Amino acid sequence: MNEINLKLERDLQVFYRSVWSPFCPGRSLADCPTEQAEQLREEIRQLFLKRIPKSEIIKEINQKYNQEMLSEPQGVHVLVSLVPLGVFFIIALLIFKKTLRYRNR
Secondary structure, three states: OOHHHHHHHHHHHHHHHOEEOOOOOOOEHHHOOOHHHHHHHHHHHHHHHOOOOHHHHHHHHHHHHOOOOEOOOOOHHHHHHHHHHHHHHHHHHHHHHHHHHHHOO
């Protein structure tokens, strides 16, 4: 396999992991073992080979299967998903500081 094919395969695998499967609820397209998912992966492969932008591929899949396909948070959703993590770290830091202060007494 040449370098271009390897890059294509890597890009496809990343893409398959970044979208939900319309055939296996809660699973990425990469993890769905059904024949329909395999057919969709091949369809996406052909679109990649035609150099169709990823955003257009997602839009087309969304229209075809009438569902939101992105499995990764995008844009503002990333911020919303990171807020609980930030709150956790702040609380952990405060507890750590309190523990240090208590030990130094």
